[in-house]
Amino acid sequence: MTTVKQIPTAHINCQLFYVSEAQAGQVENLKMLIAEHALPIILDIELFPEKLNQKRRQQLSETSTQPILLLDEKNKLSWLSDGLSVAPEWxxxxxxxxxxxxxxxxxxxxxxxxxxxxxxxxxxxxxxxxxxxxxxxxxxxxxxxxxxxxxxxxxxxxxxxxxxxxxxxxxxxxxxxxxxxxxxxxxxxxxxxxxxxxxxxxxxxxxxxxxxxxxxxxxxxxxxxxxxxxxxxxxxxxxxxxxxxxxxxxxxxxxxxxxxxxxxxxxxxxxxxxxxxxxxxxxxxxxxxxxxxxxxxxx
Ligand SMILES: C[S@@+](CC[C@H](N)C(=O)[O-])C[C@H]1O[C@@H](n2cnc3c(N)ncnc32)[C@H](O)[C@@H]1O
Incomplete structure (x- = not known):
C-alpha cells in the first residue's frame, strides 16, 4: 500500500497588535480575509492599548522574532518593519x-x-x-x-x-x-x-x-x-x-x-x-x- 504524504504548507506566524476593544470586529474582518483568500498566515492577536510612539515601535521590532502587524485607531493595517510602520496608504x-x-x-x-x-x-x-x-x-x-x-x-x-x-x-x-x-x-x-x-x-x-x-x-x-x-x-x-x-x-x-x-x-x-x-x-x-x-x- 502506498501512503500519500501530506506536504505541509509553510505558514507565516505573525503578531497582530490592535489598540482598542472597539476593533474586535475589524480583527474578525482580517481573519475572514485570511480565510477567504487562503493566505498562509497565522495571527497571534494581542490588544495593545499603550501609545505606540516611535521608541516603542522600535522596541517591538527589535524584540519580536515574528513579523508584526499593527491595526491603528483608524483601522489602518500596517507592517512594522525595523521600527517603521509601512502600509499601502492608498x-x-x-x-x-x-x-x-x-x-x-x-x-x-x-x-x-x-x-x-x-x-x-x-x-x-x-x-x-x-x-x-x-x-x-x-x-x-x-x-x-x-x-x-x-x-x-x-x-x-x-x-x-x-x-x-x-x-x-x-x-x-x-x-x-x-x-x-x-x-x-x-x-x-x-x-x-x-x-x-x-x-x-x-x-x-x-x-x-x-x-x-x-x-x-x-x-x-x-x-x-x-x-x-x-x-x-x-x-x-x-x-x-x-x-x-x-x-x-x-x-x-x-x-x-x-x-x-x-x-x-x-x-x-x-x-x-x-x-x-x-x-x-x-x-x-x-x-x-x-x-x-x-x-x-x-x-
Ligand atoms: C518592487 S516591488 C513592486 C512595487 C509596486 N510596483 C508598487 O507600486 O508598490 C516588487 C513586489 O513584487 C513581488 N514579487 C516579486 N516577484 C514576484 C513574482 N514572481 N510573483 C508575484 N509577486 C512577485 C514582491 O514580493 C514585491 O512585493
Whole structure:
C-alpha cells in the first residue's frame, strides 16, 4: 500500500497588535480575509492599548522574532518593519490618481491602456502602480507572492472601499496571492482550451516591477538615481531580486500571454533609471525620467 504524504504548507506566524476593544470586529474582518483568500498566515492577536510612539515601535521590532502587524485607531493595517510602520496608504495617492494621465504618468505613456483594457500587475508590492493603472478605468489583476503583502493589499482595498470616491477604482482591482510564474502557467494552460472553444480571455498589458538589488538604485560613481524609500527598504526584507533565469521566464511567459489576444499586447517593465535591461532583452521602446525607466515590449 502506498501512503500519500501530506506536504505541509509553510505558514507565516505573525503578531497582530490592535489598540482598542472597539476593533474586535475589524480583527474578525482580517481573519475572514485570511480565510477567504487562503493566505498562509497565522495571527497571534494581542490588544495593545499603550501609545505606540516611535521608541516603542522600535522596541517591538527589535524584540519580536515574528513579523508584526499593527491595526491603528483608524483601522489602518500596517507592517512594522525595523521600527517603521509601512502600509499601502492608498489615500495618500488620491491627488495623483485623480489627475493621472499619459502626460503626468510615464507608466501610462508606456502602458497605453484604455478603460476597456485588461491589465495584470504581476508584482503588486504596495499596489501604488496598480492604482495608477486602474485610474484609467481598466481592470487590474494584482499578483503578489508574499502573503503578508497580499494581506496588507486586501485590507487596504477593504478599507478604501468604504470611502465614496474610491468605490469604483476599488471594484476594478482583483488581488491574488500567487507567484506570477505559476499564475502565468495556469493562464496559458486555460487559454489552450479556451482558444479551441473560442472563449480565450484577452490580457492587454502585463506590468512587471520585480525587486532590484538594494544598492543599485543609485549610480555608485555619480550618486544619480533614486533614493530607496521606506516602502522599498521594507520590501527588501521580504522579497529578493529574481535570478537571470527567473527574469527570462517572467518576460517570456508574460509576452506569450499578451500575444494571445487579437489586439496588440505589451509587457511593460519598470527599472531604476540606470539599471540593466530585464533578462538582457532589448525593449521595443523606453520611457524614463531621472529616477525610473519603463521598458515596453510590444508583441
Ligand atoms: C518592487 S516591488 C513592486 C512595487 C509596486 N510596483 C508598487 O507600486 O508598490 C516588487 C513586489 O513584487 C513581488 N514579487 C516579486 N516577484 C514576484 C513574482 N514572481 N510573483 C508575484 N509577486 C512577485 C514582491 O514580493 C514585491 O512585493
Amino acid at each position: 489615500d495618500k495617492l488620491q491627488r495623483r490618481v485623480v489627475s493621472a494621465g499619459r502626460k503626468s504618468e510615464l507608466l501610462l505613456q508606456a502602458a497605453k491602456i484604455t478603460s476597456d483594457s485588461t491589465v495584470i500587475d504581476a508584482t503588486a508590492g504596495f499596489g501604488h502602480d496598480s492604482l495608477i493603472l486602474a485610474s484609467t478605468g481598466a481592470q487590474v489583476t494584482m499578483l503578489e507572492q508574499q502573503p503578508l503583502m497580499a494581506l496588507l493589499l486586501l485590507a487596504e482595498q477593504q478599507r478604501m472601499s468604504t470611502l465614496p470616491n474610491w468605490q469604483k477604482p476599488m471594484s476594478r482591482l482583483q488581488i491574488i496571492n500567487t507567484d506570477a510564474l505559476s499564475y502565468f502557467a495556469k493562464l496559458q494552460a486555460e487559454s489552450v482550451n479556451a482558444i479551441k472553444e473560442n472563449d480565450a480571455k484577452v490580457v492587454d498589458v502585463i506590468y512587471l516591477d520585480p525587486m532590484f538589488p538594494e544598492d543599485s538604485y543609485q549610480d555608485s560613481k555619480t550618486g544619480k538615481g533614486a533614493k530607496v524609500g521606506k516602502h522599498m527598504q521594507a520590501l527588501h526584507q521580504l522579497a529578493r531580486p529574481p535570478t537571470l533565469e527567473e527574469e527570462s521566464q517572467l518576460l517570456q511567459s508574460a509576452q506569450a500571454i499578451v500575444s494571445q489576444g487579437a489586439r496588440q499586447g505589451r509587457v511593460v517593465v519598470k527599472r531604476p533609471q540606470l539599471a540593466p535591461l530585464l533578462a538582457h532583452q532589448q525593449p521595443s521602446e523606453s520611457w524614463h525620467n531621472e529616477a525610473v525607466r519603463f521598458d515596453g515590449y510590444f508583441v
